[in-house]
Amino acid sequence: MLTQAPKGTKDILPRDTHKWNFVESVFREICERRGFAEIRTPVFEYTELFSRGVGETTDIVQKQMYSFADYDGRGLTLRPEGTASVARAFLEHKLYAEPQPSKFAYEISCYRHERQQKGRQREFHQFGVECFGSADMLADAEVIALAADFFAALGVRGVELRVNSIGCPACRGGHREALRAFLSPKRDALCDTCKTRFDRNPMRILDCKSPVCGELVKGAPSMLDYLCDACREDFAALRRNLDALGIAFEVDAGIVRGLDYYTKTAFEFVSNRIGAQGTVCGGGRYDHLIEELGGPPTPGVGFGLGIERLLLLMEAEDARIPPAKGADAYIAYLGEGAKLAGLGLLRRLRAAGLRAEMDGPARNLKGQLKRADRLGARFAIVIGEEELAANAALLKDMVSGEQRRVARDEILSALAADFRERKE
């Protein structure tokens, strides 16, 4: 038990961290170029933030939150998602007084008590962006484009963009009634969960994966037919914007977000290559969230993008991830005098910005070169009795196998010349 990470959590080991660093650096660059500035918020928040923000009736709030009382008796919760925290920070620091819209980007860990499976953990990580203060569909298109550009920059091909409009509170009511009227005669045939959805949130039935419900739902009134004029025009504008940006998409009336704060635009980037949890990125518009949290009416749009799922997808696609960088130089030595001379050299190489390594206790030369090889060292520097006496060292190119003797003081410039050559 002591040697086991909690259920649903995973260590990210040194052999994998370069992959994380890679996608992180690409994400940062993409966001920076579009003016989405990084924001960092706490891992936990007061519980009410999520129950109000995410919605009392959602699964997340009802049964998935890691909530606890601290020593002062305050109810705290490990964040199950990112948007609520960013919205809170936006209000707390009155960022709405700054030039609008405000655009944020972040990378966070999230916590949800779920039964784990492929692509679903209890602690997971996501990239996210939020854009507050613009009701224009240009913002939605920009947010979607950012995700699309991110996938493209990583060379990820197997994701499809699905977009939908789930309307605003005004038009959703009409659709709900129409849906109930349509399904009412078939109610008994619905699957058990959908029977309960019928009263609570009939829209979810459209999204049910059971083949029975899928059949029953055929021909059901689509939300898209019940959009009010404003929502319909916005949805059309979004599609025009995406076309103008050259972003391929599919309208999918089945896309329904599981968090209460969403309005109008809902979208997902999905893949069928990473198991049942195919949504790599999901987001949409939330025009009433800020108000719900007690702020001035402020529209917003954003997404969350699952990093574990992204990495799963990249693995499935054999996407190119730059390999971890090996050492630049490895110093091998024979004898105590050579060891000390090597130590001095080691420090100079590092000061010059190289990744240089040397080990003790000494193995034989063969063992040391083997070690250099394992470390992916570009060069081995051998200092033995002869070299020590001559104030020199053997510089061995680990790729070509060539080696030559150079004065110890000139190793740095010899290496510098070589690294420069290879760069050109």
Added chain:
RNA sequence: GUGGGUAUCGUCAAGCGGUUAAGACCCAGGGUUGUGGUUCCUGUAUGCGUGGGUUCGAUUCCCACUACCCACCCCA
């Protein structure tokens, strides 16, 4: 919360009632005291997830538990 599957060395695994518990990879050491990635040799599980049973005997059969995986649900 509900199903189903799997549990033998760091990893991938063979064994399916009586074996010194294969093999491969990895790792460590070595091939006559100075050369890696190739090759050759050597070494590494008193142990088969945990606890009970059945049996003369259990890694092999039965039960329970636990963990992991996959799916439902939900979502990133």
